[in-house]
């Protein structure tokens with residue numbers, strides 16, 4: 157048996173008639189940017205997340221960058237970020253001209269540890285950027301409380317958690333704003349790049365809308381030095397089709413995760429994901445930990461099972477941040493995670509038999 161880490165083609169095959177219809181609808185319309193599909197998608201995303209506004213942009217990175225810009229965060233400012241996230245979270249802060257200030261995660265949930273945030277706040281801090289890593293919501297109540305205490309803004313990085321819930325509320329509606337990614341491998345993925353901002357703040361939504369389109373609200377009137385970060389009508393139409401399927405697909409992931417959890421419990425040296433009380437994850441990734449991770453990954457590869465490491469190098473040790481003076485042991489939890497995490501195959505088109513095979517191989521390899 158072969159178990160690829162994630163296959164994207166089956167999503168097309170399952171939705172082919174609807175996606176093909178969307179393609180023809182857009183091509184026949186003769187309108188390819190900033191049109192009806194985008195407007196409709198924005199309404200549907202806002203409804204889904206439970207926010208008043210959604211602004212669709214070119215990528216998840218752009219979504220974060222444009223929000224920080226719209227908030228006036230830049231040179232001389234600091235933004236608190238997790239030490240163990242995908243580098244895009246940090247890059248958004250860097251693009252805006254501000255400095256990312258890493259805070260270590262909780263070792264149970266891998267999400268930002270609220271107790272450690274206070275110690276990282278300085279007079280230059282303007283915002284906190286929690287990530288709902290692997291699909292599990294960060295502990296937002298204490299994060300919002302700390303933010304309010306210190307007059308900070310909160311931007312959720314919801315790239316991996318579209319459809320998750322925290323104490324019954326959707327992620328994407330919990331902070332002052334949220335950034336979403338529609339990268340093809342995400343739970344709600346386009347057939348190319350895409351992203352969105354959700355917020356209840358009308359002024360912020362208006363400003364991000366301008367920033368994505370050359371800083372303009374009225375054609376050829378440019379209020380800001382904006383960017384070009386527009387999602388085309390084809391991708392918007394495809395995403396509308398896929399949004400209809402998202403809950404069903406996230407439920408399939410939940411069922412597969414349950415099989416992993418039930419059958420992998422008690423294996424020596426293997427740490428399974430833990431979902432906090434009140435949190436509902438999207439299972440974007442099913443991440444285990446093992447002290448001899450590299451050896452385990454090799455055995456699984458030999459058995460035809462695709463795995464990935466999210467992420468092998470924490471941002472503070474990557475070349476991109478070499479100029480910041482960080483060194484080994486500065487963020488030991490992020491480094492420990494980088495050395496031990498392993499993402500098992502997960503996705504809506506993985507079969508229960510394939511998951512069973514992964515379980516069997518893991519039991520034989522540990």
Ligand SMILES: *Cc1c(COP(=O)(O)O)cnc(C)c1O
Pocket residue numbers: 215216217218241242244245287313315316336337338339349350351
């Ligand atoms: C995918 C991802 C991003 C970036 O999204 P893009 O659409 O690829 O720009 C940001 N943060 C996290 C946590 C991600 O997983």
